[in-house]
Amino acid sequence: MRLTRRTLLSSAALLAVPARALADGAPPPQPASITCGVVLPLSGMSALQGNEVQRGIELAAAAVNQAGGIGGQPLSLALADAPGAAQAGAAVNGLVANAHAALVLGSASSAWSFPASAAAEIAGVPFIELTAMADGICARGFHDLLRTGPASAMAADLVARTLAAKYTGRTIGLLYNTGADGLAFAQALQASLAAAKLSVQLAVSYPEDQADLFDEAGRLMRANVDVLVHAARPDGVLGLHIAAGLQGWRPGTLIGFGSGYGLRDTAKALGAGFDGTFYVGAPFYAASGPSAAVHDAYLARYGVPPRSADSLTAYVGARLVLETLARQGGDATKLLSALRALSLPTGALANGFGVSFDLHGQNNGAFVALQQWRGGALIPV
Numbered sequence: 001m002r003l004t005r006r007t008l009l010s011s012a013a014l015l016a017v018p019a020r021a022l023a024d025g026a027p028p029p030q031p032a033s034i035t036c037g038v039v040l041p042l043s044g045m046s047a048l049q050g051n052e053v054q055r056g057i058e059l060a061a062a063a064v065n066q067a068g069g070i071g072g073q074p075l076s077l078a079l080a081d082a083p084g085a086a087q088a089g090a091a092v093n094g095l096v097a098n099a100h101a102a103l104v105l106g107s108a109s110s111a112w113s114f115p116a117s118a119a120a121e122i123a124g125v126p127f128i129e130l131t132a133m134a135d136g137i138c139a140r141g142f143h144d145l146l147r148t149g150p151a152s153a154m155a156a157d158l159v160a161r162t163l164a165a166k167y168t169g170r171t172i173g174l175l176y177n178t179g180a181d182g183l184a185f186a187q188a189l190q191a192s193l194a195a196a197k198l199s200v201q202l203a204v205s206y207p208e209d210q211a212d213l214f215d216e217a218g219r220l221m222r223a224n225v226d227v228l229v230h231a232a233r234p235d236g237v238l239g240l241h242i243a244a245g246l247q248g249w250r251p252g253t254l255i256g257f258g259s260g261y262g263l264r265d266t267a268k269a270l271g272a273g274f275d276g277t278f279y280v281g282a283p284f285y286a287a288s289g290p291s292a293a294v295h296d297a298y299l300a301r302y303g304v305p306p307r308s309a310d311s312l313t314a315y316v317g318a319r320l321v322l323e324t325l326a327r328q329g330g331d332a333t334k335l336l337s338a339l340r341a342l343s344l345p346t347g348a349l350a351n352g353f354g355v356s357f358d359l360h361g362q363n364n365g366a367f368v369a370l371q372q373w374r375g376g377a378l379i380p381v
Contacts, residue, residue: 034070034330036061036322037078037101037125039091039116040108044083045209048234049259050108052307053131054079056314057105059297064322071330075322085111085180089119096123102332103128103325105318108310109259110134110180117145126335130317131282131310134184138360146339146357148317150366152181155257155280156188158368159229164196167253171201173225175216175232175240177258179208182231185257189229201225211235217243226252234260241270255280262308267376274373282313283351283369284378290350309351309378316349 038057040050061075069075078099080091088107095101103126107113113132120127121142129137129147133155138147163172172193176186186203193200202223204216217240220228228251230240237260244250255278260266262281267274285295285306294315298306306312321339328334344355344365354365370381 033076037095037104039106042081052310053108053314056311057318060318088112089115092119130314138362146361152184153188156192160192174203175230177208185231211239213239214243221249231257232260284309
């Protein structure tokens with residue numbers, strides 16, 4: 001049996017039970033609740049994305065508690081803020097040591113997911129990635145890691161198939177930040193384009209914290225790029241539009257990937273200039289059906305409409321995990337094997353996902369969709 005930090009903590013708790021209670025044959029006291037740890041960027045540059053994921057997790061936890069909780073006990077969430085990716089591992093350690101978290105959910109961004117999941121692996125605690133998409137997250141041979149949402153390769157494959165079907169003969173450009181998400185997508189896209197026998201006229205990268213893209217936009221314009229694929233955070237999306245506008249350039253087709261292109265606030269900030277922009281990512285809330293009910297619950301709880309699909313993606317993943325934990329009576333040691341044994345068809349979850357985990361821990365029942373911004377609304381194509 002593997003000796004983990006949780007085993008030591010559980011043993012210490014048992015030794016702390018008063019001797020008289022054991023002598024009298026009374027059962028040891030039960031915990032007041034089951035604690036699920038959550039590690040996210042709740043302050044700093046990625047706070048908005050982290051908060052959107054938090055809201056999805058909170059809605060899932062509320063639904064599980066309304067249905068009776070975990071093993072008859074209420075579920076509680078222990079939130080740990082990691083303002084930067086460098087703090088994510090320490091945040092997980094704190095959840096395990098101080099909050100006695102039975103599992104950890106995360107993490108809004110791949111840069112956070114890598115260290116957070118590594119810390120959970122060392123601690124022997126299940127880590128479930130809900131929204132971060134870098135392919136490498138599930139390529140490290142970890143035993144205590146699963147991802148319920150889609151991977152970068154899924155988005156890259158969809159973009160390549162879209163370009164091959166509709167945009168052959170046009171000049172394709174790629175612009176991406178070199179953060180964990182942007183770089184993973186760019187690498188996967190270039191591999192998918194090569195397989196589809198398509199080539200990129202010009203690929204331009206820039207640091208994740210760079211917002212001034214004047215030179216980068218100028219290079220793409222001079223290369224006569226007509227179809228631009230851009231992987232970016234919100235500041236990168238705004239930076240591109242400002243830089244392109246100053247130079248009087250606009251690509252004929254813009255396909256976006258990343259938090260910047262899936263965010264309702266970006267569409268509001270850019271207004272009509274954002275209309276027609278494509279987005280490849282997890283599906284947004286639908287006007288009807290199961291995800292519409294999640295939308296209504298979000299609106300009722302937070303007083304505003306959802307800001308991105310991150311809350312919906314986090315909700316379906318967290319609810320799947322927590323309901324599975326409930327079926328195991330709250331025994332987190334059985335959680336991952338129970339999740340791996342699931343086989344649910346497309347459409348089983350509220351956003352249309354199915355469930356089928358591969359040997360690496362990736363849910364192959366998750367998917368991405370091609371969507372387009374029209375009048376401030378994100379519409380499936």
